[in-house]
Amino acid sequence: MLATKHQNTIDNAVKANHERRFYSQYPEHPKAYGEEAPAKGADNFKKMLHQPFDQLLQTGAGSRVGEETSPYTLEKLGITYPAFTVSELVTNATNAARQWANTSATNRADILVETLERIKGYFFEIAHATMHTTGQSYMMSFQASGPHANDRALEAIAMGYEELQRFPAEQVWEKPMGKTSLQLHKTFKAVPKGIGLVIGCSTFPVWNSLPGIYADLITGNPVIVKPHPKAVLPIAIAISAIQKVLQENGFDPHLCQLAADSSEEPITKELCEHPLITLIDYTGGTAFGDYVESLKHKTVFTEKAGVNSVILDSVQDMDAVAQNLAFAVCLYSGQMCTAPQNFFIPEQGISTANGNLSFNEAAQKIKDAIAALVNNPKMGAGTLGAVQNDVTLRRAQDAYTLGGKVLLQGGPVVNEEFSNARVCSPTVLEVTSADQDIYEKELFGPVILIIKTKDTSHSIQLAKQLAQQHGAITCGAYTNDAVMKEKIAEEMNSVFTPVSFNFTGFIWVNQHAAFSDFHVTGGNPAGNASFTNQEFILKRFVWVGNREVVGS
Amino acid sequence: MLATKHQNTIDNAVKANHERRFYSQYPEHPKAYGEEAPAKGADNFKKMLHQPFDQLLQTGAGSRVGEETSPYTLEKLGITYPAFTVSELVTNATNAARQWANTSATNRADILVETLERIKGYFFEIAHATMHTTGQSYMMSFQASGPHANDRALEAIAMGYEELQRFPAEQVWEKPMGKTSLQLHKTFKAVPKGIGLVIGCSTFPVWNSLPGIYADLITGNPVIVKPHPKAVLPIAIAISAIQKVLQENGFDPHLCQLAADSSEEPITKELCEHPLITLIDYTGGTAFGDYVESLKHKTVFTEKAGVNSVILDSVQDMDAVAQNLAFAVCLYSGQMCTAPQNFFIPEQGISTANGNLSFNEAAQKIKDAIAALVNNPKMGAGTLGAVQNDVTLRRAQDAYTLGGKVLLQGGPVVNEEFSNARVCSPTVLEVTSADQDIYEKELFGPVILIIKTKDTSHSIQLAKQLAQQHGAITCGAYTNDAVMKEKIAEEMNSVFTPVSFNFTGFIWVNQHAAFSDFHVTGGNPAGNASFTNQEFILKRFVWVGNREVVGS
Structure with a gap:
């Protein structure tokens, strides 16, 4: 167990969430990651092309899918991903859930920060994968899918870590009754809501997905990640890193699953409508977003279209x-x-x-x-x-x-x-x-x-x-x-x-900084959620209090 | 302005919300309120019978309504209340909104605690009014609609007061850029969502309504209170006290309006569906609750039926x-x-x-x-x-x-x-x-x-x-x-x-204590909200951040 290894990182991130000054755990300069990392990442990316992606700890796939094309070369990447049925994905998530739900917020946070550290080791692979799926420039791919996404993930972990400890795990409630008193022993539990589904988009496959993934995980929910079929590789690499760290720490890697599908046989609606999927994070067009928001008995977090x-x-x-x-x-x-x-x-x-x-x-x-x-x-x-x-x-x-x-x-x-x-x-x-x-x-x-x-x-x-x-x-x-x-x-x-x-110079209206700018307010039709305010965290679990007469 | 008069009360309530020990601002023993208060309250209640209720600061009503019957005497109370159209109510709320929205959380909290102190002066009138509309015993009427309801209201004020100050009102964000840096001046505003509607029930007309009323008000929203037509008087007395304090402090009393209607011509659905009503608190049966929850573009807080x-x-x-x-x-x-x-x-x-x-x-x-x-x-x-x-x-x-x-x-x-x-x-x-x-x-x-x-x-x-x-x-x-x-x-x-x-002795499963027990978890079909967790507050406003280049 890594317990408290990353306590300092978590504490600083909690503080940053409150203060909203400039804060970053993952520098946005490629140079910060060592001289050899960029070339190694480029090389590893090339090796992944035209191969089955074999880094996931999900086994037993009935088929493989893959249809990514580089906007730079217009050639197919030729990478295939294991495909699972909705039922398999939900069963795997259900089996993984209980142990994680019963893990403390501190341990969850520690393990999740470790997953970010592991993802950091793949920043350059992810950069090339992002570039050749989304069409972002190399530098933007590196920053948006690498350090900026990791910072947004850490922001969500920290917000969750703090909120899960908002109330005492146990407390004695003593009511004065004249000369005597009545004592109740109370416990307060943050009970995870169920299974999360994170639906990714083709332009920001990592940046827009990590906040929901980490918000689900820190609050004790397993998560199924359904990427856009044209932009799978960047998030697949991140998920494989997450799965490895989970397994190394004695948890079921199916707590975070990739649910790759194809444009011809999409599984998104079937996932959305599965009764055991209770949390949905969605980034994409308004029509599908409105559908997601209209689903009954689901807690949904959307980022849809807007006109700026x-x-x-x-x-x-x-x-x-x-x-x-x-x-x-x-x-x-x-x-x-x-x-x-x-x-x-x-x-x-x-x-x-x-x-x-x-x-x-x-x-x-x-x-x-x-x-x-x-x-x-x-x-x-x-x-x-x-x-x-x-x-x-x-x-x-x-x-x-x-x-x-x-x-x-x-x-x-x-x-x-x-x-x-x-x-x-x-x-x-x-x-x-x-x-x-x-x-x-x-x-x-x-x-x-x-x-x-x-x-x-x-x-x-x-x-x-x-x-x-x-x-x-x-x-x-x-x-x-x-x-x-x-x-x-x-x-x-x-x-x-x-x-x-009055923005001029090296700052643009497009940029929203983690730990300071709330991305999307959640208050107008552009989306109902915000990276990362408290609602983004709190809606994923329920406070439940038990009481017992002391001495009973 | 009363600023900071009640700071100590507010600070203690914030602390109690966190600790969840026994805490009460308003003692549940009638004796705590003076020897003469019970008789005076009983007398005032009798004077209200068979009269137009004239304590509200809402004027210009086109008609009057009133159909309460005492479950103890089976006689009509004969009290009438001013009735307004939905359009009048919404217009009044809209006109009152801006000044309140631009009032600081500290001032709002202070004025709202003052309204609770004013309500305290009517606890015995409210007790008799509750008894003769709901059928509760005298003691239960006193406790549930008096000190317990006020404690729940204070709980909501305190939760709101704290959440509204969660992030700094302004901050300088300074990003290092090699030898220089980039500075943005940022402001964070908690923008109220709109107009609140609180729909009351016939059994707990005060206890179940005050949390929503105060949650709306502390977060800067005007509120329209639609009581059950058979249980108007208890909350009408509370609203009149709130209106008086608001007016004395230079605010529009229409920030908190009574929307009395009749069983024959109910206005609840018309209120619910008005586009400017954005927040709805509802207590009552499941059928209407499901309707409220199904409304689009509304933030709703429900307490419906359950099977315990x-x-x-x-x-x-x-x-x-x-x-x-x-x-x-x-x-x-x-x-x-x-x-x-x-x-x-x-x-x-x-x-x-x-x-x-x-x-x-x-x-x-x-x-x-x-x-x-x-x-x-x-x-x-x-x-x-x-x-x-x-x-x-x-x-x-x-x-x-x-x-x-x-x-x-x-x-x-x-x-x-x-x-x-x-x-x-x-x-x-x-x-x-x-x-x-x-x-x-x-x-x-x-x-x-x-x-x-x-x-x-x-x-x-x-x-x-x-x-x-x-x-x-x-x-x-x-x-x-x-x-x-x-x-x-x-x-x-x-x-x-x-x-x-293992409850035995003087504690019963029915009782949920303010500042300690979350009333309804919000996680199952009995209701989607909880008195008073953070969601109960946070969903009523939106964090919006503005940025400006320093020196621009």
Whole structure:
């Protein structure tokens, strides 16, 4: 037993969760992981290609599945994963549950941090796996699926560790009764809710899955992980590391199972509807998310689509703002749930430190900054990464048919390293505030809309309405006016949308930092859960108190 | 502004919520409230009869409603309450919301504790009002609607006060960037979810409503209180006290509104379905509770019906056990959601310190203890109180037709003070374990079933299944065997039902103490919420974080 090996890490993470200052257990610089790790990871990844994935401790699979294709090479990875029936997965989870439920929060936390340390040893394998399934750049793949995901996992472990110890395990309750008293011995148990299911997405297969996986595990629930069939490898590597540590510590590795399936024979609905699956974490499109939320007798945590706005009122330096926004738009080709889509600019333009900029001039600066970034040979391809799938690619390619005025037509960008890469630079459309049928939809991928409004109050009104009706995960805002800033904050916060003000330089609205930023508020249609607030943990177990007369 | 007047009370309550020892801010002895208070309360109650209730600060009602009847006199109270349309109620709440939302948690908590102190001044009026609407005995009316309800309210205030300060209001996030760093100024706001609706029941109009009312208010939400049309007065008095304190402190009294309606023209569904009502607390029957839980885009907290079991395995002294159970059964004629209904006894009987007791002997002892209590002229009528309504009375009177063997036929019991009182002593039926169609229903009121099982494991299996499928709020168990005790705890806790072991003497399974016992776990069909765990508070607001580049 590793008991208390990681106590310091856990205590620091608990403190960080409270304080919400900058905190990171896993550095985001590849160099922090040793000189040889990157090459070794790349090499191991290559060895996995065109082979059965054999690192899992799940045996007895009736068949194998595998259909991943690299967005960079457009070639199949050729890796197959063991496939199990829903019944097998649920039975395995049920068999593993009791021992884990009866394990203390301290021991669970310690073992789970050990699993993160084990995953750390595979960060570079996971980086390549992420790159060649999601289309993220190498650096983003490394950071998002490696240190950032592990930090988010640790955040969930720490939140769970603390909440599980919120109330005493036992207590004597003594009621004064005149000259005597009545004593009850009470025990308080955090009883796990059942079996968890974590449904992954094709763009962030690790970052969006680890919080649910670790939230389920720290609270004593076994978890079944159903990745998107086009992005299995990154999370399969993480799961294999988790399973090994569980087994080494005397637990059943089936506490955390991979449930790989195929696009042709998906098992997700059957899993969702199984009566013993009581917890569901879901990341993905709104239609399936609404289905998950509608299921009865399930506790669900969703992150669905949203329409993120940028409100431009006034700026110091429009060039700095445009560069910042251009990067936010181009980063992973707008395939982040936090990427801005709708840019609201008043028809009279934007005031700057150097005088007023007309609407057209402001739009032009944004367009030019995007074009400059895309065409920068050192920056363009690396920032854009690749488009994960053909549906997103076609949406971007056809964006010019949506209506409005095409300010910038997206198209192919050369990737020097991967000549076949599925790349498409952003399309920028100018529309009017009346074109709600265009801008009220999430246009996932490299498409942005610049919307002409009457004034900033009108911009706020539209952004608020979009967030309320269609969801929003982020909102960027630029203003030099303290009163307007307060108004934007109050209005957007009232629809449970956080605002990032006046971002320029090396910080972008897309980024949510573990231990500080709540990712998704849970309050609008973009999702009902938040990484990682207390609800994300508390809903996974039930406090039950027993009482006994002392001396009985 | 009262700021910090009650800081000590709040701090002690926060500490009590954590420790879960015996704690009470409001003593349960009437004597604690002064010699003259009881008579003054009785007198004031009489003055309210046959008058319009004029203590509310809600004006402009289009009509008045009132249909309460005393279960003790069977006479109408003749009190009328102002009635408002749903639209008026929601508009009033909306207008009151913003100022309260922008008030600090400290100020809110302080004002809310002041409202409890004001309510304290009406404890005896509320006691008589409760007695003559619910049928509870005078002492129970005083305790349940007075000090116990206020303690539960304070518990919710304290839980909210603490949770609202869980994260810093502002923080600087500084990310090291090599030789420089990046600074963001972050703010974290607990944004109230909207307007709360608290739907009361006819048996515990104050105790079951105050937690939701105070949970809504402490988290910044206005609340509309829709009492059962047959039990308005007790909560109307409490609301009038709340409104006065709010107004005295410069707030809109419509932050807490009474929404009285009539049985003929109920407004509950219209309130539930109003898009601006986002939070619903409900206590009552399962059918309406299931409707409330099925509403989309609402956060709901329910306490519905359950079937509570007692598992008899082995005892020290069966007479002491039978007396304890008899009181638990007779208390308020089984009209408590915590009252035991199904008594599981193995066919081979129960072992005691004085040898084995056969099934029939054990059943006989329970029956005899109930009969002795009911027929005790000093105890019977006072313990039973009165039956709240005719539906419950008929259910009890007709219980002998359910099937099984009638061990004890319930019937009228003389109440010396109120000769017309609607009183019915418990009916005891013996059934077999195969009679699930009889014992799987909640038989609200004075009806209990003694169920013959194969052995204690069989008893556990049936009690567990009932809790899982039909809900349970309590479970009593008697065993001298440590292994069996552990098994009962584990099995019942696995269906999220707390167990009270070996209760004899002056403590009964029906009682849940504020600051220590979670009332309803939220994990089985008896209800989805718990007084007062963190979820009961956290689901009422959303953490939203804004960020700004420092120096922008």
